[in-house]
Amino acid sequence: MKSNYFNLKNNLIIALLFSAVSILAQKSETPDAVYDLGAKINEMTLTIGGVLVVATNDGLTGIRPTQKEPVFVFNTFGQLKPEETEFIPGSPYIVVSQGANSKFAGIAKTKRAVIDYIKGEVIFNSENDNWNQIYTCNIVLPQNKLIVSGIQKEGDKFEKMTPKVAVYDLNSSKLDYSFFLDKPGRVGIAKDFSVTGTPLFLKNFIIIPTAQGLIAKSHKGDDLWECKIKGVNWMVADESEQEIYGFETTTNGKNTRIHKVGNNGAELWKDDRKVQGNVSNFQILPQGLAVVSDKNDGGSNSILATKNESEIAFLSAATGEDLWEKAPKTKGYVQHFYVQDDGILFGIQQGGINKISFDGTTLFKKPLKTGENIMIMAQTPQGLIYITSEDANIVDLKTGDQVWKKPLKYKNSAAVASTFDSAKNRYLIAANGTIYAIDASSTDISELANVKFDEKEVANTMEMRNGNIFLSSSQNLALLDANGKQIFQEYFKSPGQSGFIKVLSGVVAVASTALAVSTAARAGMNRTNPYGSANDLDNYNDYGKEAKRASDMFASIGSASFAIMSKRFKASAATENSQFILTKLDDGVGLVKVDKNSGKVTKEIILNDKKPEYQIDEFEGFLYYKANNSTINAYNLK
Template sequence: MMFVVNGMHKEEGVGKYKQGVGLYDLKIGKLIKIFERKAANLMVGRPDIFGNNIIIPGIKNVECYDIATGAVKWTAAVKNATEISSNEGTNEIYAFRTKGGNTVVYKIDAKSGSLLWAEGNKLKGNLDRFEFTKAGLAVVTAIDNSGKKGLGKLASAKSQSKIYLLDNKSGVDLWEKSPKTKGFISHFYVEDDGILFGVATGGINKIGFDGVPLWKKPLKTGANIQLMARMPKGVLYISESDTDLINMDTGESVFGNAIKYKKSKSVASTFDEQRNRFLITCSDGVYEIDRDNGEYNLLTSNTNFDEKEEPTDIEIRSNGILLSASQNLMMLDFNGNENWHVYHRAPGKSAFGAIMAGALTAVALTAAVSHAANAGYLKASGVPSYNSTVRFHDKQADNWAKIADQGFQELAKRFKATKATENAAFILTNIDGGVGLIKVDKDSGDTLNEILIKDKKPMYEVDEIAGFLYFGKGSTILVYDLKK
């Protein structure tokens, strides 16, 4: 596993610093090579490693270096590329450049560096994301017209995403008419038969590789789709105001009708494997949904948290259902009845926002987003399967541990480290002597420990994976082991 750093690097055994792009091997934690760059041609975009080469975008051009020798193999005449991406399956290299609020895409011959799309393909909008597909290069751009005024604003289309499918050979857009998005795309997946996308303001649609919609009409959904996940009978989506399971062939509801609820500040979900049901927490309370037939029921509406908080996480424990937020923890039995509720008041507006509700919460979100974003590089770029938080990380850690690479082994250890803190939540509040952290047992609600910070404006950082709190006090950094 390699890590690329732009800047000054100290050569081992020489003691002098060199300006350039440093390539570090995370397996051994050492600098492998410095690819020297002149000040007039510094790296300005995201590079890519292609086989035994590294492709670096610079101010004046794109250069390919041999990693072993550091020698330049070829130079491509593309200035100020913002991102390089290689497709080893087809031996192709693409350079993306932002120019005046628009995007230019170049295709480069991986052997010679010659431009296969000499003029570049000019696309409207800034690059948002892209995926390699069997039909061509799918590119999503973001067109922002919010800053225009007067006649310019009236004449322009509203701010939204635009999807292109570029021909692999010519770079020409294969679609005569781009599908309407009516907003910015927040979810984008390549399936076997086409492209599935969700819009931030609401709505899901599926388009074939020929540009023809695969559904009779786009699916209307609530805004802020927080999750799209593969299930045996379709794709589950969860938005701020509704949830449904969609048949991917027809775009119709498997449940018959979407589950509607009041607009929610936060919506969280999990799967109760023993009872074969989804659990969703929202402003209405907690819903249970039968995975097989889609029948749903409001399990409880009694999720009234203090300080007008709404649950931001839901978790299946051995003795019930745990709901959590920054300052509140609530345990329900499996029928939705409250067993206990713990609340600790926030330390005040002068303090930072509350610390994590549980060590797994932020980690789960980060890993889930990362997995979805990199699906095309890991397995397939379709919608990722649904996994509840703990099952997801167990699976990911096991998968990573199987890879015969010490760098991955170390990362797998960090995933496994979440298990050391999965039975406790941490709440920032006022304790005797000042501001501090209270460690709460997730199964009983009992206080296990208190960490006094004192500072009214605490400066801290939490390693949610390894379970450590780093607290800055003057020129000193104190480290607390949250697992104890």
């Protein structure tokens, strides 16, 4: 490796001694904390709350380098498979599952536990509450509730055999109320009351979807109503909570049926509405219901097979009928979907952007052709900027007319980096080693510079730093002045293309890390958009907005753990002026901390491992390194 510190050749003795002191100051081989977990480490997960959760042969352990002892140790269920541990997005909770799911009592015991990894507490354990079987275990946010269904070994012999639902408060870890889904000891033909989907928790009541229909209970567990709509998987309520939409995936998984009921259980549509594919986006609007569903051919080669593409429909909230005479053609999967004042804007993964009004009129003069993989669609003062792996442009959001005189085109690039230079009033885009500058006023495009990275890497990050342009990839970084002249360019050789596990940063992609959700949740499952719609078009380069959104969301829930998460997202990253690179050093494989403003290495940590496994928390500024099969070393990177 090329040294960025010093050159000892021909130096005086005093300089040699000074340099030796500098080496000791720069290298950090003594960890700040060591955690011997006493069992083989299988996996490490850095949570958005800043706790490293380690899966071992004994169970789970949570560590935070500011504490000498683990935050928690959960060995009650023994070793867990990866699929038995679920990190609930946007929360401090882990749901641990063990045992096969069964809707029939007595066949197989199932166990569930919920861990608050920030508090370090097990706030629910089915074993402690005498649950013999758990059918479903759902955390509901922002209400901060846990809803469990299954068979509980309490009461008389009939109660011990009757499906039951219990609602727990996660803040206090106490039971709010519970109720049976069927009358214990009921005489007659056995009925299947298995819970078929995620319950909907509303202000005044809760709805449980079952194989017998929807069952509504008060927050004390009192009976309210039942509806015969069966097999619902997930539900959404409008803002007033007067109207509820239920989504049922058909048995073959190729279609979704949408049902509508009132808050009294009455069916509000004469017939359900069937859409092809699985619903991936759903939003209730004053003008109607926006629905995106994704179709899949299932691998069939038949000419009659379903096309792999999305469908966009706009339904009447009153009747469920399609309000558009002709749905817009997608010819691919909807990658971006945004609701605006005058209509719906969408971008297709295979290329193409269009906009349609709520009455079904196409707003763009013609569909906009773009390259594949639309990485960015965002609002700018000049219009909608889009950046794909092949081209970029800004278009008028009303008409679809291009704002730039011509689109910027480049050869398909593995990564594209971009930023806005406010001092020069220009957009900067880096693709395939070329940096393009687009004047925001004149829209003139010029090639500002060419930057060739080693190991055939291309820049995947670009930012403005004090008027200079910073570029980086996994093993390379460079700083250019405003005119494109190189200030520095540094390369750190990788230990081998497959010889290491790359860092999973705790700060990258704030929005997706903090708010990542399942397909159904993205579609709108069990939420009335209390924090603003996920279908709002973001402003270009406004990463702070996403971090604030996450912080505000956590703060609104009102528990100590969520308050800690809110504070974490409100703060700037402790390492925002540095980049961490795993490289081959003179003394072995290690991690270097490189200053983004100078390109100088400010810290080296030798990991003594050709294939190191590690995680970096860039918010707090810590490195977690798997030192051996049972030990985690933590280093302070500040």
